[in-house]
Every structure is written in C-alpha cells, then in structure tokens.
Amino acid sequence: MIDAKPVLQTIALRKQYDMGKAKVEAVAGIDIMVRAGEFVALMGPSGCGKSTLLYMLGGMVAPTSGEVRIDGEDITKLSDSERTLIRRDKIGFVFQRFNLFPTLSALDNVKLAQEIQRWRNKTGRGDPNRASRLLERVGLAAKVDHKPYEMSIGEQQRVAIARALVNRPHILLADEPTGNLDTNNSARVMEVFTSLNAEFGQTMMVITHNPEVAAVAHRKIHMRDGLIVDEADAH
Ligand SMILES: Nc1ncnc2c1ncn2[C@@H]1O[C@H](COP(=O)(O)OP(=O)(O)O)[C@@H](O)[C@H]1O
Numbered sequence: 001m002i003d004a005k006p007v008l009q010t011i012a013l014r015k016q017y018d019m020g021k022a023k024v025e026a027v028a029g030i031d032i033m034v035r036a037g038e039f040v041a042l043m044g045p046s047g048c049g050k051s052t053l054l055y056m057l058g059g060m061v062a063p064t065s066g067e068v069r070i071d072g073e074d075i076t077k078l079s080d081s082e083r084t085l086i087r088r089d090k091i092g093f094v095f096q097r098f099n100l101f102p103t104l105s106a107l108d109n110v111k112l113a114q115e116i117q118r119w120r121n122k123t124g125r126g127d128p129n130r131a132s133r134l135l136e137r138v139g140l141a142a143k144v145d146h147k148p149y150e151m152s153i154g155e156q157q158r159v160a161i162a163r164a165l166v167n168r169p170h171i172l173l174a175d176e177p178t179g180n181l182d183t184n185n186s187a188r189v190m191e192v193f194t195s196l197n198a199e200f201g202q203t204m205m206v207i208t209h210n211p212e213v214a215a216v217a218h219r220k221i222h223m224r225d226g227l228i229v230d231e232a233d234a235h
C-alpha cells in the first residue's frame with residue numbers, strides 16, 4: 001500500500017551544535033525520502049544523531065543547513081508560526097519519555113491535544129469520541145479514567161501514542177517508543193504501530209534499537225556519526 005508520493009524528504013540536511021569551542025556535527029548531511037504509507041525504522045548507536053534528525057523532521061529543531069520537505073513544502077523556509085501549524089496538523093510525535101500531564105486522566109491527556117488543535121485552528125467541535133476510540137484501539141478501554149501514575153509505563157506509552165494520533169497526523173514520528181518497555185508491552189506497542197500502518201496506511205518513522213520492531217518495518221535506515229550508512233556498513 002505504499003503510495004508513490006513523497007511525504008517526507010530531506011536534502012543535504014545538517015545540524016551542528018555549538019558547544020563553545022567544540023562543535024558537534026549531530027547530523028552531517030542527510031538525504032532521505034519517505035513515501036506515503038511507508039514504515040521506516042531508524043537505527044544506529046547512541047549519539048549518532050537519530051533524535052536530532054527526527055526532531056528536525058518534526059520541525060522542532062532548526063537545521064544548520066539543508067531542507068526538510070513535508071508534502072513537498074520546505075518547512076525550514078517558513079515562519080515559526082507557519083511551521084507550528086504544519087507540525088500540529090500533519091505530524092504526530094511519540095517521545096521516549098511520554099510527556100503526559102500527570103494530573104490528567106488518560107482520556108483527558110488525549111483530549112487535550114485535540115482541544116489545543118481545535119482552539120488554534122478555530123475549527124468547530126472535533127469528533128468527541130475519537131479520543132476514547134483511540135484509547136480503546138491501543139487496548140486501554142478500561143483505563144480511560146486512570147491518571148498516568150495509576151498506569152504501567154507500557155500503558156502510559158500507549159496513551160502517548162493515542163495522543164499522537166488524535167489529530168489524524170499524516171506522519172507519525174516516534175523516538176524509541178519501546179525503549180523503556182518490557183517485552184510484553186513492547187510487543188503491544190508494536191502491534192498498534194503495525195496495524196495502523198497496515199490498516200490505514202499510516203506513514204511512520206520510528207527510532208528503535210529493537211530488532212523485532214525493525215523487522216516489521218518496510219525499510220531500515222542505519223545512521224552512524226550523523227550520516228546514513230549502508231546496512232552492511234552498520235554491522
Ligand atoms: N541540544 C543539544 N545540544 C548539544 N549537543 C546535542 C544536543 N542534542 C544532541 N546533541 C549531541 O548531538 C549528537 C547526536 O545526539 P542525538 O541526536 O540525541 O543522538 P541519538 O538519538 O542517536 O542518540 C550527540 O553527540 C549529542 O550529544
């Protein structure tokens with residue numbers, strides 16, 4: 001079900017962090033193209049620049065040079081507020097540390113993301129049942145009223161995934177979504193990702209060290225020292 005249309009593309013993308021005299025070349029010139037419906041696993045040793053790349057794709061970190069194109073549009077050329085809109089409308093992000101609001105229930109954490117988008121876009125009422133349907137889909141129907149501290153970390157991660165999806169993002173980006181999870185929870189989270197991709201053609205890029213996650217992806221991109229390396233070079 002992979003469409004020919006590129007939804008995500010980078011051209012000569014670089015990010016250099018200036019740490020006083022030392023400069024860290026976190027992303028050293030990367031060209032990638034992800035097509036609609038693709039499920040890409042981003043792999044590589046710690047510190048090789050995976051998160052920096054993903055944050056640039058999501059418009060959250062500004063590149064030093066190069067382009068990030070979302071649906072053909074270079075988001076690095078946009079104003080901050082234009083970029084924020086694209087991020088909110090087109091991109092769902094799952095963080096390694098779920099970043100849930102501790103005082104809100106699972107349902108309210110997901111609904112909040114929906115409310116924020118509606119308020120910013122001045123659209124009318126969104127689908128009022130979408131948040132609870134998504135929580136059901138990630139296997140949390142019985143936990144909608146639970147607060148994060150009343151859930152396991154695997155459950156919290158699934159809330160974070162539901163939240164990332166509530167505004168029907170074109171592109172789902174996830175930074176080591178199973179990094180903190182045990183085998184069982186990891187498998188459940190992966191099930192959610194694979195079925196989203198298979199059933200709805202959700203385009204996604206997932207950073208992972210987990211070979212089982214990588215095995216279900218359509219394509220693996222290996223990084224080292226800020227660059228993409230061949231799979232053969234990565235071993
Ligand atoms: N905000 C930052 N400021 C300075 N250096 C950073 C920052 N974020 C990441 N780095 C550095 O950039 C490199 C790549 O980091 P990162 O993208 O987090 O790699 P990975 O996700 O593959 O572990 C590392 O050397 C890291 O220390």
Ligand SMILES: [Mg+2]
Binds near residue numbers: 050051052175
């Ligand atoms: Mg990282």
